[in-house]
Amino acid sequence: MNLDSKIPQGPLAQKWxxxxxxxxxxxxxxKRNLDIIxxxxxxxxxxxxxxxxxxxxxxxxxxxxxxxxxxxSIAAQGGINAAKNxxxxxxxxxxxxxxxxxxxxxxxxxxxxYRLASVSNDIIDQCVAQGVPFARxxxxxxxxxxFGGAQVSRTFYAKGQTGQQLLIGAYQxxxxxxxxxxxxxxxxxxxxxxVIVDGKARGVIARDLVTGEFSRxxxxxxxxxxxxxxxxxxxxxxxxxxxGSAAIKAYxxxxxxxxxxxxxxxxxxxxxxxxxxxxxxxxxxxxxxDGRIWVPKKKEDAEAIRAGKKKATDLSEDERDYYLERxxxxxxxxxxxxxxxxxxxxxxxxxxxxxxxxxxxxxxxxSSIERLGEDAIRERYGNLFxxxxxxxxxxxxxxxxxxxxxxxxxxxxxxVDYELQTTVPGLFAAGEANFSDHxxxxxxxxxxxxxxxxxxxxxxxxxxxxxxxxxxxxxMTGEEKEFVEAEKEAKAKFEKLLxxxxxxxxxxxxxxxxxVMWDFVGMARxxxxxxxxxxxxxxxxxxxWSNVKIPGSDKGMNVELEKASRLADFITTGDLMARDALNxxxxxxxxxxxEFQTExxxxxxxxxxxxxxxxxxxxxxxxxxxxxxxxxxxxxxKVAQRNYK
Amino acid sequence: xxxxxxxxxxxxxxxDAQDKGRxxxxxxxxxxxxxxxxxxxxxxxxxxxNEGKEPVAFDHDCxxxxxxxxxxxxxxxxxxxxxxxxxxxxxxxKFKDGETITIExxxxxxxxxxxxxxxxxxxxxxxxxxxxYTSVSTGxxxxxNALPISKIDADxxxxxxxxxxxxxxxxxxxxxxxxxFVSAKVSHxxxxxxxxxxxxxxxxxxxxxxxxxGFGNCTNTGACEVECPKGVSISNIAxxxxxxxxxxxxx
Numbered sequence: 001m002n003l004d005s006k007i008p009q010g011p012l013a014q015k016w017x018x019x020x021x022x023x024x025x026x027x028x029x030x031k032r033n034l035d036i037i038x039x040x041x042x043x044x045x046x047x048x049x050x051x052x053x054x055x056x057x058x059x060x061x062x063x064x065x066x067x068x069x070x071x072x073s074i075a076a077q078g079g080i081n082a083a084k085n086x087x088x089x090x091x092x093x094x095x096x097x098x099x100x101x102x103x104x105x106x107x108x109x110x111x112x113x114y115r116l117a118s119v120s121n122d123i124i125d126q127c128v129a130q131g132v133p134f135a136r137x138x139x140x141x142x143x144x145x146x147f148g149g150a151q152v153s154r155t156f157y158a159k160g161q162t163g164q165q166l167l168i169g170a171y172q173x174x175x176x177x178x179x180x181x182x183x184x185x186x187x188x189x190x191x192x193x194x195v196i197v198d199g200k201a202r203g204v205i206a207r208d209l210v211t212g213e214f215s216r217x218x219x220x221x222x223x224x225x226x227x228x229x230x231x232x233x234x235x236x237x238x239x240x241x242x243x244g245s246a247a248i249k250a251y252x253x254x255x256x257x258x259x260x261x262x263x264x265x266x267x268x269x270x271x272x273x274x275x276x277x278x279x280x281x282x283x284x285x286x287x288x289x290d291g292r293i294w295v296p297k298k299k300e301d302a303e304a305i306r307a308g309k310k311k312a313t314d315l316s317e318d319e320r321d322y323y324l325e326r327x328x329x330x331x332x333x334x335x336x337x338x339x340x341x342x343x344x345x346x347x348x349x350x351x352x353x354x355x356x357x358x359x360x361x362x363x364x365x366x367s368s369i370e371r372l373g374e375d376a377i378r379e380r381y382g383n384l385f386x387x388x389x390x391x392x393x394x395x396x397x398x399x400x401x402x403x404x405x406x407x408x409x410x411x412x413x414x415x416v417d418y419e420l421q422t423t424v425p426g427l428f429a430a431g432e433a434n435f436s437d438h439x440x441x442x443x444x445x446x447x448x449x450x451x452x453x454x455x456x457x458x459x460x461x462x463x464x465x466x467x468x469x470x471x472x473x474x475x476m477t478g479e480e481k482e483f484v485e486a487e488k489e490a491k492a493k494f495e496k497l498l499x500x501x502x503x504x505x506x507x508x509x510x511x512x513x514x515x516v517m518w519d520f521v522g523m524a525r526x527x528x529x530x531x532x533x534x535x536x537x538x539x540x541x542x543x544x545w546s547n548v549k550i551p552g553s554d555k556g557m558n559v560e561l562e563k564a565s566r567l568a569d570f571i572t573t574g575d576l577m578a579r580d581a582l583n584x585x586x587x588x589x590x591x592x593x594x595e596f597q598t599e600x601x602x603x604x605x606x607x608x609x610x611x612x613x614x615x616x617x618x619x620x621x622x623x624x625x626x627x628x629x630x631x632x633x634x635x636x637x638k639v640a641q642r643n644y645k
Numbered sequence: 646x647x648x649x650x651x652x653x654x655x656x657x658x659x660x661d662a663q664d665k666g667r668x669x670x671x672x673x674x675x676x677x678x679x680x681x682x683x684x685x686x687x688x689x690x691x692x693x694x695n696e697g698k699e700p701v702a703f704d705h706d707c708x709x710x711x712x713x714x715x716x717x718x719x720x721x722x723x724x725x726x727x728x729x730x731x732x733x734x735x736x737x738x739k740f741k742d743g744e745t746i747t748i749e750x751x752x753x754x755x756x757x758x759x760x761x762x763x764x765x766x767x768x769x770x771x772x773x774x775x776x777x778y779t780s781v782s783t784g785x786x787x788x789x790n791a792l793p794i795s796k797i798d799a800d801x802x803x804x805x806x807x808x809x810x811x812x813x814x815x816x817x818x819x820x821x822x823x824x825x826f827v828s829a830k831v832s833h834x835x836x837x838x839x840x841x842x843x844x845x846x847x848x849x850x851x852x853x854x855x856x857x858x859g860f861g862n863c864t865n866t867g868a869c870e871v872e873c874p875k876g877v878s879i880s881n882i883a884x885x886x887x888x889x890x891x892x893x894x895x896x
Contacts, residue, residue, distance in 0.1 A: 051782075054783055066704065067766065067770050070713060072712070074712050075707045075709055075712065084789070084790075086790065121789075124789045128839065129781045129787070131837050133803040133806050135799070136794055138796050139793060142790055161711065161807060165803075165806060173778060175773045179774040187770075210760075239706040239712060240705055276688055278683065387709065387710060387734070390710075390730055391681075393679075456783045505691055505694040507691060508691070551693075551697060551699045556660070557661075557702055557760045559700065560694065560699075
């Protein structure tokens with residue numbers, strides 16, 4: 001397996017400029033004859049498809065939703081980072097780069113992260129030009145706020161709806177290209193396989209979710225931007241339809257899957273309340289700007305609160321343990337997500353948790369409301385407070401919010417080189433779907449940055465470098481044997497699922513998988529548990545393929561059939577995550593192995609053994625995958641134990 | 646917390662766009678009042694699957710009120726009997742034990758039914774494609790702070806831009822008008838200097854497309870504003886009319 005990262009020559013700060021200076025280009029007349037398939041319409045997919053269309057390529061864009069505007073990027077609340085240094089607080093491209101590598105616990109590729117930081121400012125300019133209504137100061141200039149893992153304010157935001165506004169900006173640019181005829185949009189259409197011709201990605205097999213019909217689509221290159229695989233856990237902050245199938249299909253066609261065990265557990269989500277629950281709702285990290293996290297200092301108080309005999313507001317200041325401020329005085333409530341999540345788990349496991357289940361901590365706005373007034377807090381977080389109140393039926397202006405960590409984002413994903421190309425030539429991966437920029441932990445407000453960086457400012461360059469060699473390749477018709485064969489295989493899989501006619505609903509099996517993942521491959525992992533998880537996942541796989549129950553047929557819309565096909569891939573993902581977590585005998589970022597921690601319970605890396613990206617190669621159905629290493633070398637960053645004290 | 650209720654659901658079932666459709670009734674026991682409306686639908690579907698029946702198809706995705714996918718018409722109201730919420734944010738505590746709940750899809754000429762409770766809202770994308778953007782391509786734009794924008798305008802643009810494209814405004818309108826949706830986009834962009842440049846052209850093209858797609862006229866009943874889960878104001882329609890008229894005068 002070729003894992004050449006293709007990092008350009010030169011000092012770190014000049015690598016991207018060097019790349020652009022030397023890359024191959026495609027002239028306008030040739031662009032019209034080149035087709036690009038883009039899977040997904042989130043921030044990465046929509047921005048890439050729109051940009052390709054503007055450049056003059058012929059684009060086919062696919063989404064499973066009824067409109068490209070529904071992609072789950074829309075749910076990102078808090079903001080987007082950029083190194084503008086508008087607040088004059090000492091920020092720079094270098095600092096954003098450094099914070100991101102450090103925040104990722106030194107498990108990301110330096111060159112990619114530096115490029116991300118260096119295009120971050122262009123993203124803000126682009127979005128403003130599109131009419132994204134970022135928050136502004138009274139002077140008319142853009143406002144910033146702080147996010148975890150940084151000591152500067154570099155986060156641009158649009159109320160608590162930043163993802164929505166950025167996605168709508170990209171979506172509108174995309175629809176402009178649809179109108180111009182450069183982008184052909186396929187809604188309610190799922191990609192069920194890739195077509196590989198002579199070792200290169202040359203197309204996809206799609207399934208129309210309304211009619212159930214299959215179709216073949218050719219592209220000189222294929223970009224997959226379908227997000228992460230957090231829904232492997234069933235309960236996560238991802239949307240119900242978010243799935244990792246396009247990634248798993250790529251993996252099964254030869255794309256390496258890197259660092260699958262790096263999953264981010266977000267510290268501030270509304271706690272689980274019952275077994276019928278369908279998803280977990282995130283409360284933006286931005287709330288940690290003004291909210292203070294605490295649990296009772298005394299166990300008796302925690303017990304009384306759990307029993308409903310006491311309320312949070314009954315406890316005086318000195319009866320409260322603001323444990324993040326206590327443990328991490330320098331960063332306080334704004335420590336990175338992995339640190340905040342583990343600290344919440346530690347307190348709850350020790351018996352100080354609140355809520356009826358004991359699996360919750362308080363996020364309290366009392367002192368901010370006293371300091372700034374209720375109106376200022378409403379202005380900043382009004383929609384988040386309203387969302388909380390609708391779900392929980394409590395008024396967070398009066399009572400502190402209750403929160404608990406939940407699966408939110410996956411840093412791992414399809415391995416890509418500096419050009420965002422996978423190990424399958426011609427297949428590119430962008431946004432959360434790739435493994436590229438966040439190492440073992442992503443900092444808040446960096447997902448939006450990465451999705452848009454990949455789509456607006458990286459792929460438009462790198463894909464040309466690839467396509468320049470393809471200007472003489474004629475379009476294929478879809479009748480070639482590789483297309484026919486791929487469609488036949490995909491159809492067979494759906495027929496196989498329908499033929500099982502077992503006893504168990506898709507959801508019941510997915511929940512079972514989710515519980516195994518949460519218990520053994522969740523916030524704290526250990527060797528024994530991971531070995532057990534691999535066995536349990538294999539058993540779920542067997543149960544699924546022999547006993548799943550899917551009513552209806554493959555004609556017309558069949559939601560259960562869609563879910564079943566995605567669950568088959570989540571099972572593969574779950575197995576990969578457990579294997580990767582078992583292999584990685586260290587703790588780093590979102591991956592915490594109980595055997596590897598400092599005396600204070602912090603993550604303990606093993607740099608001498610694990611300073612690499614673990615890249616898994618598919619070996620065939622029911623065969624264990626093989627792991628290859630991409631060694632990480634750090635030229636600029638000084639690798640150290642992360643310290644947020 | 647912890648209370649359960651029993652319900653009778655009268656649900657619209659329709660196999661595909663050609664099917665005539667009909668109501669079917671289902672009984673549900675022991676639904677927790679803390680579950681969301683869509684979780685209640687999950688419970689119904691789990692029950693149907695276990696009985697070997699086809700579950701009810703309904704649109705949903707983010708389940709936190711922002712994607713705009715969910716689109717149920719519940720007891721005669723889009724997104725049901727609570728204000729400022731989408732269906733996914735509606736909770737069962739808003740219903741009584743023993744209640745019968747009627748669940749229908751959006752009903753409008755602009756949104757044909759695909760299956761059961763799922764409708765086709767592609768018309769909204771087509772309207773945006775007709776002009777709901779600023780005509781700038783990637784790269785070569787000025788610095789984000791080059792042009793100060795008054796906070797009041799920026800905030801007002803943000804309020805208009807918070808539309809989630811769910812279509813509740815169309816579903817509740819007796820004329821099936823898409824004016825609130827169109828006006829929210831026209832306002833959002835017209836309020837900002839970046840969008841002001843082509844405001845007149847945008848208004849004209851989007852309105853023409855809306856008319857072409859079979860949406861009705863606006864007669865200012867204000868129902869759309871009441872049902873909008875994001876509280877998008879009807880004053881946007883007045884701004885759209887202004888932009889539209891000034892565009893027409895220039896012709």
